[in-house]
Amino acid sequence: MNNLTVAKFGGTSVANFESMSLCANIVIGDENIRVVAVSAQSGVTNKLVRLSQAGVEQVERDQLLNEIRDIEYSILTDLGSPESIKVALDNLLNELKETANKPELAQSMPLKDHIVSFGEQMSSLLFAEVLRQRQCHAINFDIRQVLKTDSHFGKAEPQVELIRTQAQNLITPDLEKSVVVTQGFIGSDNQGNTTTLGRGGSDYSAALIAEAVDAQVLQIWTDVTGIYTTDPRLTDAARPIAEISFDEAAEAATFGAKILHPATLIPAIRAGTKVFVGSSKAPEAGGTWIVNKSESRPSYRAIALRKDQVLVTVKSPKMLHATGFLAKVFGILADHKISIDLITTSEISVALTLDNPPNATKFGGLPQEAIDELQAFCEVTIEDNLSLVAVIGNHLESGSAVGGKLFNALEKFNLRMICQGASPHNLCFLTPTDKANDVVAQLHSELFD
CATH class of the missing domain: 3.40.1160.10 (Acetylglutamate kinase-like)
Incomplete structure (x- = not known):
């Protein structure tokens, strides 16, 4: 065969x-x-x-x-x-x-x-x-x-x-x-x-x-007939993507695109297996091929939205010029098997995001024991009712030309915890959940229409 x-x-x-x-x-x-x-x-x-x-x-x-x-x-x-x-x-x-x-x-x-x-x-x-x-x-x-x-x-x-x-x-x-x-x-x-x-x-x-x-x-x-530029329920302008790279698809799945389970692509990448996503209701409509290297690599490929996010900020003046603070924070989270998505740091604080789905325990599964352990050496602030928006594409770490267009489109919205540069395939930020759909629709209009 x-x-x-x-x-x-x-x-x-x-x-x-x-x-x-x-x-x-x-x-x-x-x-x-x-x-x-x-x-x-x-x-x-x-x-x-x-x-x-x-x-x-x-x-x-x-x-x-x-x-x-x-x-x-x-x-x-x-x-x-x-x-x-x-x-x-x-x-x-x-x-x-x-x-x-x-x-x-x-x-x-x-x-x-x-x-x-x-x-x-x-x-x-x-x-x-x-x-x-x-x-x-x-x-x-x-x-x-x-x-x-x-x-x-x-x-x-x-x-x-x-x-x-x-x-x-x-x-x-x-x-x-x-x-x-x-x-x-x-x-x-x-x-x-x-x-x-x-x-x-x-x-x-x-x-x-x-x-x-x-x-x-x-x-x-x-x-659904493949992977779209964003969730079609958020904007009528969403359109299907014929081909996408493993890297882009993995970022989209990780940050909220619900077509694929985020771990799906790991075995496919290891084995070099091509992945097709299509609708069993309309197979004749085609779908999306996920391949190792896509022939087209646009700056903007898709926008993913993940709701039900919790923002945890840990702050301590002792962190200033100190060593081991981050190791201690992440050691506690690792001990309690807490999975983290986004991270940003300043001189005296660390902010990170956790999933908080409707069936999760309070604060994204962060148990009170973990909070108590963190509070023993730093101030802990927890905020919910936030959503994560991820712009997926290529060369998104390349500077002002990419970021400027994106942020100009969103100047009227309140953005939190902007993360750029860790990957060339995503740029992420938080926004209040009650504004998240509007943010995605506005961003899609600016980047794709």
């Missing part, structure tokens, strides 16, 4: 039988697609996460289980309810119910990951049958045999070399005669416990599989 392709279909792409049928058209229409990774049906993972949480009353628990069953059974019914698939689906639903009612679930991270994995397991079971009913020889493969990780439940770290060995032994031999349908997002540790790669991890796991089976192409099928 000279152009071996791994295709990943997201939750909206496999939401129901009709959507799955469109995905089947894509697979059957491209003989190079030999591995398919699927997400759970749209909305199912949220219900499973809720099932795994503490304090869920039995009435709500039963309601969630029934809602999940209805989603899966709707597809099964459209498939004609073949007996073998019905039995396998019922086994999964019964195991899900049994696990969801275990009293130790609320305190057990392994059980939480196991609960959340059922969405992908049921999705792959049903999609493989959709393909088989279209005379495609498809097998439903449990990716937990291949995608080996550590035991950091909820956000497991893949063991790349072991994944490759397992994939070459268990997946590659079937690719000549079969399409291997499997699950995104999930794996297993060395003890056989189910693990997950974190929300959005289906893209990442598909990229890991593509790397492990030596695929030349990774297709990411979603509900």
Whole structure:
């Protein structure tokens, strides 16, 4: 197979039988697609996460289980309810119910990951049958045999070399005669416990599989026709990008473009795998190719927006001409596994940003223990209701010609914590969340229209 392709279909792409049928058209229409990774049906993972949480009353628990069953059974019914698939689906639903009612679930991270994995397991079971009913020889493969990780439940770290060995032994031999349908997002540790790669991890796991089976192409099928110059919901002027470099796409994903999971491109870059992003609803509309080196390298490629940001400022006069202050600050953050995005420093203070999504704990996951440790030697200020805007492109470190045009366009807006120069591919700043959409629309008009 000279152009071996791994295709990943997201939750909206496999939401129901009709959507799955469109995905089947894509697979059957491209003989190079030999591995398919699927997400759970749209909305199912949220219900499973809720099932795994503490304090869920039995009435709500039963309601969630029934809602999940209805989603899966709707597809099964459209498939004609073949007996073998019905039995396998019922086994999964019964195991899900049994696990969801275990009293130790609320305190057990392994059980939480196991609960959340059922969405992908049921999705792959049903999609493989959709393909088989279209005379495609498809097998439903449990990716937990291949995608080996550590035991950091909820956000497991893949063991790349072991994944490759397992994939070459268990997946590659079937690719000549079969399409291997499997699950995104999930794996297993060395003890056989189910693990997950974190929300959005289906893209990442598909990229890991593509790397492990030596695929030349990774297709990411979603509900939008590729990567746009900005989120089309923010401005009607947003337009699709035909080709973008790995560097630019990685910056866009990291700073808020939701088309790709930020980690997706890491295996693709390692392996030199070309990545295509397109819409399973309209594959004929084309999409975006992500390549090692793009033929065009404009100054401005895209604008990304990441809301729900927290700005943490640590300040101490003792920092003036002192050594070790930054090491102490970042050591505390590292001890509490706090991930930082932007950093700026002055003589006596450091400012940094943290994600603060709606389901996070207060202050972007910064625990009170970490705040107390920082306050032991410096003043700590925390601000929220901020958004991060990132301009993605090339040569953005090159000086006033680039920055001047950008900042002139935003002179009426309040900008915070401007970061430029660390990368030639991004220029970032914070702005109040209630103005963020207007900032992006104005900036897009200035840079792209």
